[in-house]
Amino acid sequence: MTRNGETSDRQEKGAKIPGKEALRAPLPKRFYTSVAVAERGGSFAVLLDGRTIRTPAKRELVVPVQDLAAAIAAEWEAQGEHVDPASMPLTRLVNSALDAVAERSREVADDIVAFAGSDLLCYRAETPDALVRRQDEAWNPILAWARRDLGADLVLRAGLMPIDQPPEALDAVRRSLTGIDSLSLAALHVLTTIGGSALVAIAHWRGHLSLEDAWQATSVDEAWQREQWGRDAEAEAYTAQRRAEFEAASRCLSYLRSRR
Numbered sequence: 001m002t003r004n005g006e007t008s009d010r011q012e013k014g015a016k017i018p019g020k021e022a023l024r025a026p027l028p029k030r031f032y033t034s035v036a037v038a039e040r041g042g043s044f045a046v047l048l049d050g051r052t053i054r055t056p057a058k059r060e061l062v063v064p065v066q067d068l069a070a071a072i073a074a075e076w077e078a079q080g081e082h083v084d085p086a087s088m089p090l091t092r093l094v095n096s097a098l099d100a101v102a103e104r105s106r107e108v109a110d111d112i113v114a115f116a117g118s119d120l121l122c123y124r125a126e127t128p129d130a131l132v133r134r135q136d137e138a139w140n141p142i143l144a145w146a147r148r149d150l151g152a153d154l155v156l157r158a159g160l161m162p163i164d165q166p167p168e169a170l171d172a173v174r175r176s177l178t179g180i181d182s183l184s185l186a187a188l189h190v191l192t193t194i195g196g197s198a199l200v201a202i203a204h205w206r207g208h209l210s211l212e213d214a215w216q217a218t219s220v221d222e223a224w225q226r227e228q229w230g231r232d233a234e235a236e237a238y239t240a241q242r243r244a245e246f247e248a249a250s251r252c253l254s255y256l257r258s259r260r
Contacts, residue, residue: 027082035077037069044069048076053091057099061091063183068094068255086241089248097186108189109177116173116198117165119154120218126158131224138220145208146199150176154199176202184256190249194218194242204250207257211250215243 032048039045043062045052046069053061053076063069068090075088085092101108121139125131146152152172157163180188184205191201195218204214216223222239 027084030079030081030083032076035073037066037073039066046073046076055095055099059098061094061098063094065255065259067258068252071251071255089245090252093186093190093248093252094183097183101186101189102182105182105185108185109174109180112177112185112189112192112198112201113170113174115192115196116152116154117170118162119199120196121199122154122156122163122165123160124156124158125221131221134224135220138217142199142203142209142217145203146173149206149208150202152176152199173198173202176206181256184253187249187252187256190245194246194249205253211247214250215246218246 034047034049036047036050037044038047038052040052040062043064044066045060045062047053053072055061061072063072072088072090072094075091076083078087121143124135143154143156146154150172152169154165154169155163177185177188188201188205191204191214192198195201195214197218200209200214200217203209204211209217219239226235
């Protein structure tokens with residue numbers, strides 16, 4: 001994602017370096033035959049050959065919604081001769097929620113608020129006029145929603161100079177996260193970091209934006225550059241990976257909303 005042709009550090013943070021795939025450790029061989037879902041005291045566990053999957057920190061992988069457990073089980077069932085974690089975004093997301101986010105919810109929420117402080121939607125192109133209009137059309141309605149529904153009135157600026165957002169606007173973003181469970185928070189954080197926009201992520205979580213609208217909103221500059229300079233195989237592969245992670249986080253939120 002870019003702003004006025006410059007790479008956004010927040011969105012590229014943690015990105016895979018193209019051409020480094022050969023340095024990945026060998027994938028483990030598939031070590032199980034059967035995959036199943038079992039109820040455990042009102043929650044749902046994913047079983048491999050009858051044994052509950054455990055997270056990297058050795059916690060049992062148990063989720064509160066059967067459909068989410070089934071989707072995780074489908075990722076394990078789809079593995080071939082080897083197990084490739086890169087093809088299992090829901091599993092990785094839940095692992096992160098159970099091992100890290102549950103114990104660091106305040107820090108994760110703080111990071112989402114920090115993204116709002118440098119939100120993608122607030123940094124506008126100065127030229128060309130066609131890109132300026134495209135950003136306005138995609139982003140202004142989301143900012144209007146944030147003002148109306150969240151009470152978050154963020155400042156806009158053309159160019160890349162840092163913006164000091166009003167503390168009351170960031171406090172409103174923080175309040176919107178009150179009471180969120182750790183699994184939803186983990187998914188929301190994924191949406192925020194991939195898209196570079198806390199406002200888009202929260203609007204999608206709240207049901208104001210569809211998945212496709214949320215993705216398009218975070219991809220305005222990227223789509224513009226592709227139109228101007230043509231397609232690039234490595235960039236498109238990276239975009240496809242980001243899209244898969246974005247969709248997995250959205251699916252997780254959808255499953256969790258179904259229990260309300």
